[in-house]
Amino acid sequence: MKPSLELHDMWRQDREPLIHLQNDQLMPLPAPLDNPGTDYPWKTLSAQTRERCECGLDDTCALSLPQPKTPEDEAQLVGKFLSGLEKLFTRENNWTFLQPLVLTMEHCARCQTCSEACHIYEASGRNELYRPTFRSEIVRRLYFKHIRNGGLLTAWRHGDVKLNWPLVARLAELAYRCNLCRRCAQTCPIGADNGLVAHELRKIFSQEMGIAPKELHDNGSMLQLKVGSSTGMNAEAVKDNIAFIDEDISEKTGIEVRTPWDVEGADVLLIHNAGEIMAWPENPGAFALVLDAAGISWTMSSELAAYDSINYGLWYDDAQFARVALKHAEAARKLKVKRIVLGECGHAHKALAVIADRILDGDLNIPRQSSLTLLRDIIVGGRLELDPSRNDFPVTLHDPCNVVRLMGVVEPQREVVRAICPRFREMEPHGVDNYCCGGGSGFAIMSGQNFPDWRFHVSGRKKLQQILDAFADCLDPATPKYLCAPCSNCKGQFRDMLAYYGLWEKHRILYGGLVELIVNAMHDVKPGFIEWEWR
Amino acid sequence: MATLVLYCFLYAGGIAFLAGCVVRAVRYAKEPIHLRWEIYPVPHGRSGELKIMVPEILFLKGLWEFNRPMWLVSYPFHLGLYLIIITLAGVVIVPGGGDEFLHRAALITGNAGLVLVLAGATGLLVRRLTNRELRIYSSGADIFNLLFFLLTAVLLLAGYWLRPAGTPGPLAVLRGVLAWDGALRPSGLLTAGLVSGAALAAYIPMTHMAHFIAKYFTYHSVRWDERSAEGSIARRMAEYLTYRPTWAAKHVSADGQRTWAEIATTNPARGGSK
Numbered sequence: 120m121k122p123s124l125e126l127h128d129m130w131r132q133d134r135e136p137l138i139h140l141q142n143d144q145l146m147p148l149p150a151p152l153d154n155p156g157t158d159y160p161w162k163t164l165s166a167q168t169r170e171r172c173e174c175g176l177d178d179t180c181a182l183s184l185p186q187p188k189t190p191e192d193e194a195q196l197v198g199k200f201l202s203g204l205e206k207l208f209t210r211e212n213n214w215t216f217l218q219p220l221v222l223t224m225e226h227c228a229r230c231q232t233c234s235e236a237c238h239i240y241e242a243s244g245r246n247e248l249y250r251p252t253f254r255s256e257i258v259r260r261l262y263f264k265h266i267r268n269g270g271l272l273t274a275w276r277h278g279d280v281k282l283n284w285p286l287v288a289r290l291a292e293l294a295y296r297c298n299l300c301r302r303c304a305q306t307c308p309i310g311a312d313n314g315l316v317a318h319e320l321r322k323i324f325s326q327e328m329g330i331a332p333k334e335l336h337d338n339g340s341m342l343q344l345k346v347g348s349s350t351g352m353n354a355e356a357v358k359d360n361i362a363f364i365d366e367d368i369s370e371k372t373g374i375e376v377r378t379p380w381d382v383e384g385a386d387v388l389l390i391h392n393a394g395e396i397m398a399w400p401e402n403p404g405a406f407a408l409v410l411d412a413a414g415i416s417w418t419m420s421s422e423l424a425a426y427d428s429i430n431y432g433l434w435y436d437d438a439q440f441a442r443v444a445l446k447h448a449e450a451a452r453k454l455k456v457k458r459i460v461l462g463e464c465g466h467a468h469k470a471l472a473v474i475a476d477r478i479l480d481g482d483l484n485i486p487r488q489s490s491l492t493l494l495r496d497i498i499v500g501g502r503l504e505l506d507p508s509r510n511d512f513p514v515t516l517h518d519p520c521n522v523v524r525l526m527g528v529v530e531p532q533r534e535v536v537r538a539i540c541p542r543f544r545e546m547e548p549h550g551v552d553n554y555c556c557g558g559g560s561g562f563a564i565m566s567g568q569n570f571p572d573w574r575f576h577v578s579g580r581k582k583l584q585q586i587l588d589a590f591a592d593c594l595d596p597a598t599p600k601y602l603c604a605p606c607s608n609c610k611g612q613f614r615d616m617l618a619y620y621g622l623w624e625k626h627r628i629l630y631g632g633l634v635e636l637i638v639n640a641m642h643d644v645k646p647g648f649i650e651w652e653w654r
Numbered sequence: 655m656a657t658l659v660l661y662c663f664l665y666a667g668g669i670a671f672l673a674g675c676v677v678r679a680v681r682y683a684k685e686p687i688h689l690r691w692e693i694y695p696v697p698h699g700r701s702g703e704l705k706i707m708v709p710e711i712l713f714l715k716g717l718w719e720f721n722r723p724m725w726l727v728s729y730p731f732h733l734g735l736y737l738i739i740i741t742l743a744g745v746v747i748v749p750g751g752g753d754e755f756l757h758r759a760a761l762i763t764g765n766a767g768l769v770l771v772l773a774g775a776t777g778l779l780v781r782r783l784t785n786r787e788l789r790i791y792s793s794g795a796d797i798f799n800l801l802f803f804l805l806t807a808v809l810l811l812a813g814y815w816l817r818p819a820g821t822p823g824p825l826a827v828l829r830g831v832l833a834w835d836g837a838l839r840p841s842g843l844l845t846a847g848l849v850s851g852a853a854l855a856a857y858i859p860m861t862h863m864a865h866f867i868a869k870y871f872t873y874h875s876v877r878w879d880e881r882s883a884e885g886s887i888a889r890r891m892a893e894y895l896t897y898r899p900t901w902a903a904k905h906v907s908a909d910g911q912r913t914w915a916e917i918a919t920t921n922p923a924r925g926g927s928k
Contacts, residue, residue: 203902222871226869232721232724236720252791276795276861278793308714309869315691326901341922442920477690477887480891480892484883525692
């Protein structure tokens with residue numbers, strides 16, 4: 120089926136998936152995962168799911184979109200989609216991204232330069248469905264036909280497209296087969312941005328049709344706006360958890376740690392991804408220890424949403440994005456802090472420091488800083504006594520897309536790692552040319568149906584290849600190895616993907632953040648902060 | 655009379671090209687300032703920008719780096735266009751033709767430009783037709799556009815090299831256009847080439863081939879635009895926040911009456927309260 124896939128298949132009336140991926144068709148992996156025959160088979164979607172949901176794209180299903188019951192329902196949904204498409208190209212509804220979107224719509228030369236940059240396309244064995252231009256070309260044709268009111272010549276000039284429910288349902292799924300890493304945009308000779316097209320498609324579905332992955336919307340941004348965090352922790356719960364972490368870290372390190380809350384006038388308001396508090400408590404604990412040891416005046420905030428830096432709206436909904444960004448800034452204003460420091464969370468970095476920049480004006484325009492630059496300043500400034508020999512194990516560094524390519528923070532984390540990790544080695548390529556972990560744009564927390572199989576086999580595959588290549592000389596389990604990933608979302612993907620392939624059990628590849636490496640190297644801390652246990 | 659009609663056509667082509675480019679550029683420039691959406695590395699200062707722009711414009715560096723097979727056909731095509739532009743600019747700047755050296759230089763750049771456009775367009779066409787990943791995304795217009803370039807280059811080259819003795823070449827005609835010299839009598843083949851060229855020039859701004867305009871904006875207004883909400887941007891942002899969106903999903907709470915600012919400061923998870 121793969122070689123014959125063409126754009127018109129997207130509006131095929133049947134509900135059969137357009138493609139099936141086989142492990143032996145995927146991009147080969149290096150040792151020890153170099154035998155596709157021993158790779159895990161994918162979980163198949165249940166008959167019930169196929170009966171109830173729109174699964175006509177590929178072997179997985181990110182949205183569990185219910186099938187419409189009648190042709191009238193279908194027509195109504197198509198009408199809503201078209202209405203959303205129209206709004207996407209009006210300044211009142213979409214001033215936020217209108218200019219880059221129109222430029223992308225009108226100037227792609229279909230040269231396919233972007234394809235080779237896309238890790239999903241490459242990892243899938245260059246499956247046509249995942250080519251960055253496949254999705255964009257459909258949207259582009261819809262734009263010229265329905266928005267630019269194309270006349271008789273439109274199909275000849277821009278290609279034909281038929282807007283029907285199967286197309287809309289498949290586009291909804293296809294919008295969630297892109298990590299929004301924008302590596303494709305980076306290589307486009309014209310500057311067209313296929314990642315943006317996926318982002319804007321998601322917005323039509325969310326903002327007009329109320330369709331978004333449950334993990335991002337109901338259990339994500341809505342839960343954060345309701346109780347304060349997508350983890351479900353309210354202010355009391357988060358304080359309790361942090362108190363427990365403080366206690367644990369104090370005992371483990373021999374250094375008393377106490378996280379300050381709601382300190383007015385503090386220099387730094389530190390906002391973690393609250394997932395760290397639940398899943399990787401050593402990370403916020405390590406931050407508390409380092410900031411105290413460096414003599415920094417800092418605080419956390421117990422205001423609604425201000426103790427959780429996540430902003431899932433970044434991936435699918437401008438309204439939700441703006442609401443959460445404002446909550447973060449308002450908390451900082453209320454405490455009169457001098458700056459906001461974002462913990463190790465890539466999308467939170469980009470959301471608050473970059474994307475929200477132009478809507479935070481007046482007294483909400485409080486300086487925002489990456490924790491990576493703060494940690495660099497602490498290390499380079501000699502504010503901690505460090506013993507790099509405590510980190511005498513192979514370390515490689517994953518670059519979160521949102522921090523490097525999309526924000527430009529490339530060297531600070533390297534300065535830290537080079538200073539404290541004698542056996543540091545880069546992945547290739549790295550820095551702004553990095554590859555996504557495969558969990559970007561919300562995938563790391565999307566676990567509906569068999570979606571994890573897709574993100575382990577396809578979206579995470581390129582990164583997996585990079586990790587194995589980086590540690591190729593020391594895969595022996597006798598040598599513990601550390602994959603440093605200063606981003607919660609990326610860590611979530613690594614936790615799941617490394618476990619799936621047994622890379623901790625068989626090869627002792629552990630993942631973790633940057634600040635943990637710093638504490639592990641601190642002279643005054645009891646040795647063995649990194650415990651070499653799987654979490 | 656026929657010559658003056660040809661001149662009118664050439665002027666019309668040039669004016670349509672310029673007007674089309676201006677209209678397109680103004681349309682993009684008038685789009686609202688979007689949220690920051692840059693891609694790093696972002697160069698700083700004029701010299702930093704030039705370090706990226708010059709190799710990109712002159713040598714299509716991005717394509718060389720990321721899509722070498724395409725560069726091999728696209729670069730000759732673009733280089734040919736640059737040489738033709740240089741030739742045209744030379745004719746305008748030195749309308750009388752200057753000395754023999756300048757005339758010969760213009761002949762060389764003009765001919766080389768047309769040959770390169772011919773070769774590049776042929777290569778691009780062959781790739782587009784034979785390479786599946788290009789073919790299945792191509793529209794009828796994509797093929798037509800390349801054929802249009804091909805035809806124009808062939809006509810102009812043939813019009814120059816096969817012109818009857820005593821008839822003017824393309825450079826002489828272009829100088830005649832500027833001097834409004836109705837005495838010239840170009841051959842039919844050359845006239846066809848010039849008409850085709852004028853029509854092509856008028857057509858380009860109506861298509862995605864006007865990406866030289868788009869590229870300015872994709873780089874300067876998107877990839878490299880790190881400006882914060884200060885000064886004029888702050889004023890425009892304040893204006894945008896008064897827009898009244900009509901997104902229909904319930905959680906957005908956009909009824910066409912509420913502004914972006916009001917929507918952003920309400921909380922749908924708490925019954926719309928702040």
